[in-house]
Amino acid sequence: MRPYLLKGHERPLTQVKYNREGDLLVSCAKNLQPCLWSAEDGRRIGTYEGHNGAIWTCDITWDSDRLITGSADQTVRIWDLPTGKELFQIRHREPCRAVKLSAGERFLAATSDAFIESPPAIHIYKFAENIEDQTATAAIEWTVPKGRVTRVFWTDCNRKLITSHDGGILRRWDVETGALLQEQQVHEDAIQDMQMSPDETHVITASLDKTARLIDVDTFEVMKTYKTGRFVQSAAISPLFDHVVMGGGQDASQVTTTAAQAGGFEARFFHKIFQEEFGRVRGHFGPINTVAFHPSGKSFTTGGEDGYVRLHHMDMDYFTTKFF
Amino acid sequence: MASRGKLRWGDTLDDEDLLPPSVTKGPDDNGIKTVIEYYKNEKGDALKKTTKIKVVTVEKKVYKVSEERRNWPRFGGAAKETPQDSVTVQGIDEIPFERVRQIKATTQEKKATDIQQVLATADKTVISGSIKEMLYKKRMERELLRAKGLLKEAEKPPEEDGKPGSGPGLGAPKAGSYVPPSLRNRGPGDGESMQKKREDNSIRVTNLSEDVTEGDLQELFRPFGAVSRIFLAVDKNTGENRGFAFVNYVHRDDADRAIRNLNGFGYDNLILRVEWAQPREAK
Numbered sequence: 001m002r003p004y005l006l007k008g009h010e011r012p013l014t015q016v017k018y019n020r021e022g023d024l025l026v027s028c029a030k031n032l033q034p035c036l037w038s039a040e041d042g043r044r045i046g047t048y049e050g051h052n053g054a055i056w057t058c059d060i061t062w063d064s065d066r067l068i069t070g071s072a073d074q075t076v077r078i079w080d081l082p083t084g085k086e087l088f089q090i091r092h093r094e095p096c097r098a099v100k101l102s103a104g105e106r107f108l109a110a111t112s113d114a115f116i117e118s119p120p121a122i123h124i125y126k127f128a129e130n131i132e133d134q135t136a137t138a139a140i141e142w143t144v145p146k147g148r149v150t151r152v153f154w155t156d157c158n159r160k161l162i163t164s165h166d167g168g169i170l171r172r173w174d175v176e177t178g179a180l181l182q183e184q185q186v187h188e189d190a191i192q193d194m195q196m197s198p199d200e201t202h203v204i205t206a207s208l209d210k211t212a213r214l215i216d217v218d219t220f221e222v223m224k225t226y227k228t229g230r231f232v233q234s235a236a237i238s239p240l241f242d243h244v245v246m247g248g249g250q251d252a253s254q255v256t257t258t259a260a261q262a263g264g265f266e267a268r269f270f271h272k273i274f275q276e277e278f279g280r281v282r283g284h285f286g287p288i289n290t291v292a293f294h295p296s297g298k299s300f301t302t303g304g305e306d307g308y309v310r311l312h313h314m315d316m317d318y319f320t321t322k323f324f
Numbered sequence: 325m326a327s328r329g330k331l332r333w334g335d336t337l338d339d340e341d342l343l344p345p346s347v348t349k350g351p352d353d354n355g356i357k358t359v360i361e362y363y364k365n366e367k368g369d370a371l372k373k374t375t376k377i378k379v380v381t382v383e384k385k386v387y388k389v390s391e392e393r394r395n396w397p398r399f400g401g402a403a404k405e406t407p408q409d410s411v412t413v414q415g416i417d418e419i420p421f422e423r424v425r426q427i428k429a430t431t432q433e434k435k436a437t438d439i440q441q442v443l444a445t446a447d448k449t450v451i452s453g454s455i456k457e458m459l460y461k462k463r464m465e466r467e468l469l470r471a472k473g474l475l476k477e478a479e480k481p482p483e484e485d486g487k488p489g490s491g492p493g494l495g496a497p498k499a500g501s502y503v504p505p506s507l508r509n510r511g512p513g514d515g516e517s518m519q520k521k522r523e524d525n526s527i528r529v530t531n532l533s534e535d536v537t538e539g540d541l542q543e544l545f546r547p548f549g550a551v552s553r554i555f556l557a558v559d560k561n562t563g564e565n566r567g568f569a570f571v572n573y574v575h576r577d578d579a580d581r582a583i584r585n586l587n588g589f590g591y592d593n594l595i596l597r598v599e600w601a602q603p604r605e606a607k
Contacts, residue, residue, distance in 0.1 A: 001419055007411045008401075023390035033401060038394075042412040047400030064393070084399040266422075280422040283415070310415075318421055 003283060004042030006309035008035040013289045013303025015057050019064040022295040024081075026067060027309050028055035034069055036081070039294065039301075042311045046084045050077065057098050061105055068108060070096030076110050076125075078134065087131045094118050098163075101127060102154045107139070107175075109161055111149035119143045122152070122161065124175060142178030144171070151194035153203065155217055162217065164191040164205055170220050184220035186213060193234040193290065204244055206235040212246045214272065224275050230264045234290045240297025242272040247288025247302050267291060267302050267312075271324060278323045283310050343370060351379040462502045525552075525579045526601040530568040532556075533592040537565075545571050548585065549578025570601055 009029035016027045018039060025037040033047040034055050053073030060067055060081065067079040072095040078088040094115035101108055108127040114120045123141040128134040147166035155162055160181065161173040168187030173180060189209035196203050202223065206212045212235040214224035226235075228246060235246040249265040265287055269279035286306035293300045299313040343362040350357040359375045398405070405411065529541070538556050545551050553572040558565050573579035579600075587598040 001421070002415045002417070003419055005413050005415055007413070021387040021390050023387065023393060035402075037412075042414075044402040044405060044411055045396060045398055046402045049400050064389070082393070082396050268424075269421075277424045279424055281419060282422070283419055312419070315421060323423075 001281075001312055001315045003313075004311040006035070006037055006042050006044070006311060007307070008033075008037070008044055008047070008309070009307050011054070011307055012286075012305040013307065013309060014055060015290045016292045016301045016303045016309060017058055017060060018292055018294055018301075019060045020062055020295065021064070024060075024064060025292075025301060025309075025311070026058050026060060027303055028058050028069065029303070029307070030054035034058060034067070036067075036084070037309075037311075039299070039311065048077075048079050048084050048086070050086045051075070053095070056096065059099050059101050061101065068099050068101065070099040070110055072096075074115075076108075078131070088134045088136075090125060090136045092123070094121070097149055098152045100152045100154060102158045104158070107154075107158065109152050109154065111144075111152050111163065113148055114146065120145075120147065120149055122149065122163065122173065122178070140176070140178055142173075148190075150191055153194070153196055155200070162194075162203070164194040166190045168207060168209065170205070170215065172220070182220060186215055186220065186222055187211070192232065195234075195236050195292075197237045198239040198295075202237075204235045204237050206232040206246060206248065208232070212244065212270075214244070224272065226270045226275055226277075228264075228268060228277075231287070233288060236291045236293045236300070237272065238293050238297045239295055244270050244272050245291050245293065245300055246270065247284075247291040247304075249284075249287030249305075251287075263287065265304070267300070274324060276324075279318075281312060284308065355379045355381075466502070525573045525576050527571050527573070527579050527583055528568065528599055528601040529571060529586075530597045531594050532565060532567050532569060532596070533594050534564045534567070535592060536569075541569055541571065544586070544591070545573075545582055548573070548582040550574040 006027070009027065009031050011030035013027060013029045016025060018025055023039055024045070025039040026034060027037065028034045032051050032053070032055075033049050034051075035047050036045045037043065038045055048067065048069065051069065051071045051073055052075075053071050055069050055071045057070045058067060065081055066087070067081040068076065069079065070076050074092045074095055076090040076092070076096050076099060077086055078090075079085065080087055090110070092110075092112050094112035096110050097113050098111045099108060105127055108125045110123045110125065112118070112121050112123065121141055121143045123138040125137075126135065126139050144163070144165075147169070149163050149165055151164045153162050154160075154175075155172075159175055161175055163171050163173065165171065168185055168189050168191055170182075170184050170186050170191070171180060172182040187205065187207035187209050189207055191205045191207050193206040194203050196217075200217065202217055203215050204212055205215060208231050210228055210230055210232060212226040212228070212232045213222050214226075214237075215222055226232075226244065226246065228248065230248055230250060232246050232248040234248070235244055237244050245267055247265075247267050249263045263286075265284040266280040266282040267284075267288060268277055269281075270277050284302065284304040284306055286304045288302045288304050290303040291300060298319075299311065301309060301311050303309045343364070346359065346361040348357065348359050352358075355378055357377045357379050359377065361373045361375070362370060363373060364370055397403070536556070538554055541554050541556060542551065545554070550573065551571060552574050553570070555570040555572075556565050557568050571579075571582070573582065583598050583600065586596055589596045589598070
């Protein structure tokens with residue numbers, strides 16, 4: 001395959017995300033402008049200008065008309081996705097690390113890091129259909145134990161939230177009261193990324209303990225462990241096959257001290273059930289920070305510490321080969 | 325030529341400029357579309373050109389909204405983008421989807437070759453350690469057999485002076501019994517001394533250029549098998565090589581192959597002569 005190289009960010013990528021149909025791709029990086037791309041040919045459609053710090057995360061509405069970004073400049077911003085206009089700004093006192101819209105998009109969950117005196121927290125906002133009705137005050141917010149909240153998801157018909165944490169912990173929260181319902185140590189080190197399976201029954205977590213794990217959403221039971229032998233920064237589940245892809249590599253501070261081959265910057269494909277690696281796609285010259293599968297499973301995108309987004313359309317043999 | 329619509333048949337005969345109209349046929353069952361065109365070249369000759377085009381229909385399902393989004397105007401930094409400074413490029417290199425499991429399947433073979441490599445190159449102490457262990461085990465087994473009376477008295481080692489056939493049964497070792505590596509690959513009655521044996525696998529390379537170094541020879545001869553020794557004759561006074569070298573192989577087959585491949589081989593503008601080294605005259 002001949003991937004598209006998207007050089008819209010000069011800084012390390014933090015997250016790439018497809019919209020529901022898979023024709024658009026949003027990339028966030030540590031530079032100030034998230035980018036909107038055509039997922040077909042990698043053409044840049046637009047940039048969202050206004051943030052004043054690294055963009056940690058984003059979320060796209062079901063019908064792709066709004067984009068929500070969370071940034072280190074202590075704001076959550078709502079954008080008009082097709083035109084790049086900033087519609088609303090929710091100002092925190094702490095950097096925002098993760099955002100997620102509820103099913104039905106009536107609520108928005110945002111997590112904030114610990115900052116000066118404030119402990120890390122989870123904020124739930126009403127997400128208004130009309131932007132005029134949007135408010136910046138949280139419907140409910142609660143603080144969480146020490147450590148960064150890296151990803152957040154709504155589960156159980158919007159009644160509960162699951163969050164991944166710095167210490168390798170998954171937590172489940174009651175949305176209405178903010179009560180902690182369950183806490184489970186699933187990794188030995190920080191969970192860098194968590195992505196939901198298409199049927200929302202399990203999540204894949206990527207951790208600095210050099211493994212990715214497949215975890216049941218209802219019980220937090222670790223079902224599968226994918227050992228890679230290097231830091232895993234991100235992992236995604238294929239919607240098409242029983243495949244998972246993960247990206248990572250050695251620590252960014254170590255990159256310049258070793259040969260490029262030693263870094264292990266390939267995107268690695270594992271079989272979801274057999275937990276066995278069967279393929280690799282190389283290309284990045286820095287650790288991969290984020291991976292995403294196209295909703296059709298026919299292409300995937302990686303974003304690296306090197307500032308590149310690589311958009312891969314799978315060759316025919318990926319679909320025809322019997323890997324196992 | 326006032327109006328073409330009123331052409332009469334008589335006129336058409338005279339009018340050489342008039343060409344039959346082009347015809348488009350198909351696409352037929354095989355998806356081949358045929359276009360027949362008539363034209364004139366500069367000399368005024370009428371020519372017929374038939375073009376066959378294979379028509380392939382690729383069906384692609386696209387969301388209706390995606391099709392609409394395709395026409396979105398670009399905004400922000402992308403609006404100022406021109407094709408010259410586009411931030412999107414398609415990679416030039418073909419990036420393969422590397423199969424990882426294939427490599428795993430061949431690790432068994434790899435191990436086998438690894439051992440040979442280790443034998444040829446690696447730390448001698450490691451090898452001798454394992455060989456010692458193996459020899460000890462073999463000896464113990466033999467001792468056991470002898471104690472049981474299943475084995476004849478131990479064969480005498482070959483005489484140091486290398487007289488052939490001095491030990492009983494040396495020429496034809498029993499099937500299954502241990503044969504030291506130095507005695508392997510030997511025809512019956514071939515009981516020469518170790519020294520002689522070493523010379524057997526030695527080949528002589530002549531007509532080397534003065535610039536050739538031992539490293540170059542390594543590179544040249546290693547591909548054929550494990551090389552145990554390379555000797556490049558160097559002039560004591562000038563330090564330049566004297567144009568010949570000896571290369572010893574661990575296995576005779578490898579040496580044979582090297583001779584067959586490298587004799588007459590053009591190297592550094594000279595044609596190499598590679599042959600079996602002449603056994604040294606008995607002193």
